[in-house]
Every structure is written in structure tokens, then in C-alpha cells.
Amino acid sequence: MHILNPQQLQEVDVLTMQRQQIRSWDLMERAAKAALKQIIADHPAMLGEPITILCGKGNNGGDGLVMARLLLEMGQKPSVWLQHASQYSVDNQENQGLLPIGYLKTFHLHTNFEFPKQGLLIDCLFGYGLSKALTSDWQPIIEQINAFEGRVVSIDMPSGLACEGHLPAGSPIVEADCVYTFQMPKLNLVLPDYGYYAKSFKIISIDLDEAAIAESSSSSFYSDADSMATLRKPRLKYSHKGTFGHALLLGGSYGKMGAMVLASKAAIRTGCGLLTAAVPIAGVSILQCTVPEAMVLADTNEQALQDFNFPTAYSAIGIGVGMGTSVESQQGFSIFLRSLPAESKLVLDADALNCLAKHSQLLAHLPKESILSPHPKELSRLLGTWQHDYDKITKAKAFCQQYEVYLLIKGANSLLVCPDGELHFNATGNPGMATGGAGDVLTGILTSLRAQGYPAKEAALLGMYIHGLAADLAVEELGEESLIASDISNYIGKAFMRLTQGGF
Numbered sequence: 001m002h003i004l005n006p007q008q009l010q011e012v013d014v015l016t017m018q019r020q021q022i023r024s025w026d027l028m029e030r031a032a033k034a035a036l037k038q039i040i041a042d043h044p045a046m047l048g049e050p051i052t053i054l055c056g057k058g059n060n061g062g063d064g065l066v067m068a069r070l071l072l073e074m075g076q077k078p079s080v081w082l083q084h085a086s087q088y089s090v091d092n093q094e095n096q097g098l099l100p101i102g103y104l105k106t107f108h109l110h111t112n113f114e115f116p117k118q119g120l121l122i123d124c125l126f127g128y129g130l131s132k133a134l135t136s137d138w139q140p141i142i143e144q145i146n147a148f149e150g151r152v153v154s155i156d157m158p159s160g161l162a163c164e165g166h167l168p169a170g171s172p173i174v175e176a177d178c179v180y181t182f183q184m185p186k187l188n189l190v191l192p193d194y195g196y197y198a199k200s201f202k203i204i205s206i207d208l209d210e211a212a213i214a215e216s217s218s219s220s221f222y223s224d225a226d227s228m229a230t231l232r233k234p235r236l237k238y239s240h241k242g243t244f245g246h247a248l249l250l251g252g253s254y255g256k257m258g259a260m261v262l263a264s265k266a267a268i269r270t271g272c273g274l275l276t277a278a279v280p281i282a283g284v285s286i287l288q289c290t291v292p293e294a295m296v297l298a299d300t301n302e303q304a305l306q307d308f309n310f311p312t313a314y315s316a317i318g319i320g321v322g323m324g325t326s327v328e329s330q331q332g333f334s335i336f337l338r339s340l341p342a343e344s345k346l347v348l349d350a351d352a353l354n355c356l357a358k359h360s361q362l363l364a365h366l367p368k369e370s371i372l373s374p375h376p377k378e379l380s381r382l383l384g385t386w387q388h389d390y391d392k393i394t395k396a397k398a399f400c401q402q403y404e405v406y407l408l409i410k411g412a413n414s415l416l417v418c419p420d421g422e423l424h425f426n427a428t429g430n431p432g433m434a435t436g437g438a439g440d441v442l443t444g445i446l447t448s449l450r451a452q453g454y455p456a457k458e459a460a461l462l463g464m465y466i467h468g469l470a471a472d473l474a475v476e477e478l479g480e481e482s483l484i485a486s487d488i489s490n491y492i493g494k495a496f497m498r499l500t501q502g503g504f
């Protein structure tokens with residue numbers, strides 16, 4: 001799914017109207033109807049409670065006016081406030097005229113709303129038309145919304161949050177409990193910096209012209225179920241274990257052998273034909289007992305990988321989980337990386353990344369198309385610190401371009417940065433995944449997909465999606481608090497099945 005900027009969205013709007021032979025008024029009617037239907041589905045109790053709608057002077061406000069009319073037709077009596085302005089958008093003006101005369105209340109920047117103590121507040125002040133941060137004279141209005149004791153839902157965007165671009169700290173922005181955003185998420189809805197303003201979001205399809213969206217020159221994407229389902233390669237009837245590759249995982253150290261157990265199990269559950277785990281001597285019996293499906297190779301060192309004297313002719317190699325950063329391991333890793341054939345398919349995580357950060361000269365030895373999967377702290381060791389998310393993205397793009405590698409930045413809406421500058425945000429996952437070992441499971445999944453012949457980009461996209469989806473399915477049974485990394489592995493199979501059945 002593409003993520004478009006406001007200018008691209010406007011172009012798609014125009015093409016949609018031309019190709020579907022509808023007016024902008026019809027598109028607004030469609031959008032407002034679809035959003036209201038979803039809001040009611042999510043908050044059935046709202047129909048018995050006070051509903052407040054705040055409308056701006058543009059088309060976002062127009063959506064609010066349509067919703068007000070639809071609610072009146074349902075017998076509800078929403079309290080509807082319209083921004084005082086000398087000029088309104090055409091469809092906003094037209095929809096004002098479709099409400100009973102005298103029904104609308106007008107507000108100014110100094111209005112004291114005296115909101116009810118409960119119920120639902122629908123924020124339709126600004127949508128994708130917001131060009132820059134709101135000035136401080138909007139602060140009193142936004143503060144009243146944020147102090148509202150009921151639930152706040154925003155249409156398209158939390159008002160005050162532009163679709164794209166960094167906003168200065170302290171800008172007045174609505175803190176929405178849920179954002180109902182049209183057709184696709186906007187960039188600032190999936191960036192961690194702004195997560196506080198959009199605690200969750202739902203995508204409301206309004207049938208914008210798909211061809212027009214595909215023709216747009218966007219390089220930002222959201223990995224949804226439909227696009228991910230097409231990536232999955234079916235397993236053919238006459239395939240055998242050799243068909244699905246032989247993965248090698250290297251890692252583990254005394255006290256951190258569990259990371260290798262988790263990664264190994266996840267790799268096998270993801271479908272590689274064979275798996276070899278290379279661990280320090282102390283890990284051999286642990287791996288053999290806990291993952292009998294895996295073959296195990298032992299390093300010469302008892303407690304940490306040191307010699308790395310393993311064959312490299314595997315379909316894919318995942319390195320780093322639980323490895324530790326002992327001097328021996330760093331030296332061994334360095335020699336291993338320098339000696340790898342250029343065509344090796346590599347996944348690097350955890351201490352392999354920390355080692356790369358400490359010895360940046362090693363970066364030049366990364367095989368092209370390697371996947372690096374840092375969490376934000378590991379990323380900052382690789383890239384240095386950043387001021388805000390856009391700064392981080394610029395640095396990450398430059399890194400990926402320079403070394404021709406993929407960065408999979410873990411977090412809510414994990415982000416894959418590609419060597420060509422494309423950004424792919426992941427749709428699956430939940431806060432239950434903030435638990436030790438979840439990243440090791442991802443390394444297993446990624447290495448397994450690479451071993452099965454998935455190209456790096458597809459492996460990274462499908463891997464992060466399946467990882468999050470498995471956790472989402474596990475949480476349905478177990479709850480977020482109780483989710484542990486092994487559960488994610490145990491649900492990988494169901495995640496693949498759900499992907500094939502479509503939709504989540």
C-alpha cells in the first residue's frame with residue numbers, strides 16, 4: 001500500500017473524480033459515511049452518549065458536517081461546532097446548508113466549549129490540508145480537546161499534525177485515541193515521534209482510483225495483508241528439504257544460549273529445509289536438547305564464539321543473537337566477515353551489529369543485500385544520534401545506499417529502509433512484543449526466508465510482517481502482558497495460514 005503526501009493525494013482525488021465521474025461532494029459523502037460507519041462499529045455505546053463534532057473551514061470540516069447530518073438522520077443530536085471564517089471550502093459551504101437552519105454553533109480561537117464530561121468528540125478541524133504546524137493561538141482550542149474526558153477520534157489526521165515533515169516541539173496537536181484515516185496511512189501516523197498523537201489508527205477505504213495511486217511517485221509504503229500475501233511462495237508438491245535451503249545461525253554465549261534456541265526454532269518454523277546452529281561448546285547440548293530438528297556445530301571456545309571456523313557454503317547465514325561482545329568474539333567475527341564470499345546472504349542482528357558499530361571499517365565487507373535488523377539503540381550505535389525521525393530516516397537511507405544493505409528498524413510499525421531509498425512500514429505487531437527474545441525470533445525468520453530463496457527485500461518485508469502477525473495472533477489467546485518470545489515462534493504457522501486466507 002502506498003503512502004502518499006498531500007500533493008499526491010490531491011492529484012489522486014482529481015483523477016478519481018474524473019475516472020469515476022463523480023463530484024468532490026460525492027467523494028466527501030462517501031468518505032464521511034465510511035468513517036462514521038466504522039466509528040459507530042467501534043463505539044456502539046456512542047449513540048446513547050453526547051457526541052461533539054468540531055469542524056474546520058476546509059474539507060476535513062466538511063466531513064464533520066456530513067457526519068453531523070447522517071447522525072441527525074439517525075435520530076442523534078450531535079453538538080456541532082464550526083470554525084468562524086470568512087471563507088469555507090465549496091463542499092464545506094454546501095454541507096453547512098444541508099443542516100437545519102441555526103443548528104451549527106460557531107467557534108473562535110478564544111471560545112470556551114464547555115464540553116460534556118463524557119461521550120465522543122470527533123475532531124474534524126484539519127486533515128491533510130494542514131500545511132505547517134498550528135500557531136500558538138490555536139493552543140486554547142487544542143488544549144480543551146486534549147482535556148476532554150471522553151474519547152477523542154480524529155478524522156484523517158489528528159488536527160495540528162501535518163501528514164509529513166517534522167513539527168517543532170510544543171506545536172498544538174490533538175491527542176487522538178484513534179485516527180480514522182482515508183485510504184492509506186499518512187507518514188506521520190507511522191513514525192514513533194508522533195505516536196503519542198495517534199495512539200491507534202484505522203484505514204477507511206474510500207475507493208480512490210487504484211491506478212492513480214499506483215502511478216504516483218511515492219517511495220513510502222505500508223505493508224498490508226494484501227501486498228504481503230502476494231510475496232509468499234507456495235510450496236510445490238514435489239519439493240524436498242533441499243528445495244528450501246540450508247540456513248546457518250551463529251551466536252550464543254554463556255548465559256545467552258536461549259537467544260540461539262529462539263532464533264533456531266523460529267527459523268525451522270518459518271520453513272527452511274535444514275538448519276545448522278553454530279555455538280560455543282557450552283551451547284551444544286542445550287541446542288541439541290531444545291531444538292532436535294537442528295544440526296549443531298561447536299566452536300573451539302567453551303563460552304563464546306571465537307574461531308568462527310565454520311563452512312560458509314550455506315543458503316543463508318544469520319549472525320549475532322546472544323553472541324556477546326567479548327574481545328575473542330569481536331576478533332573472530334571480524335575475520336569471519338572479511339572471509340565471507342561476496343554472494344553470501346547475510347542477516348545481522350544484536351551483537352553482530354554492536355561489533356560493526358565498534359569496528360566501522362568492517363561495514364565495507366558486508367555482502368551486498370545483507371539485512372541488518374537493529375532496534376533503535378543499536379541503530380544509534382551504527383548511525384550516530386539523530387534529532388528527530390526525519391533526520392534518522394535521512395541517515396538510514398544514506399547508510400543503506402552507501403553499503404547496499406537493508407536496515408530493518410524494529411519498533412511499533414517497524415521500518416525497512418532499502419538501498420534505493422524506499423521506506424516500508426510494517427502493519428502488524430503489538431506492545432506485547434516488547435519482551436526479551438522477540439528480536440532473536442525475527443532473526444530466525446529472516447534467515448530462514450533468505451535460505452528459502454526469497455530476495456532480501458521480500459524476505460525482510462514478509463519476515464517483519466509474519467513476525468508481527470504471529471505476535472498479534474498469540475496475543476489474541478494470551479494477552480499482551482503474557483506474550484513471550486517462544487509464543488511468537490509457536491504462532492508462525494498460523495500467521496502464514498492467516499496470510500494465505502487473506503486479511504487481518
Ligand SMILES: NC(=O)C1=CN([C@@H]2O[C@H](COP(=O)(O)OP(=O)(O)OC[C@H]3O[C@@H](n4cnc5c(N)ncnc54)[C@H](OP(=O)(O)O)[C@@H]3O)[C@@H](O)[C@H]2O)[C@@H](O)CC1
Nearest residue numbers: 027028031058059060126127128129130131132133156182
Ligand atoms: N481523498 C481524500 O482523502 C478525501 C479527503 N477528504 C477530506 O478532505 C480533507 C482535506 O481537505 P482540505 O484540503 O480542504 O484541507 P483541510 O485539512 O480541511 O484544511 C484546510 C484548511 O486549513 C487551513 N490551514 C492549513 N494549514 C494551516 C495552518 N498551519 N494554520 C491554520 N490554518 C491552516 C487552510 O487555510 P488556508 O491556509 O488555505 O487559508 C484551509 O482552509 C482530508 O483530510 C479529508 O478529511 C474527503 O472529504 C474527501 C476525500
Ligand SMILES: [K+]
Nearest residue numbers: 123126155157
Ligand atoms: K482531523
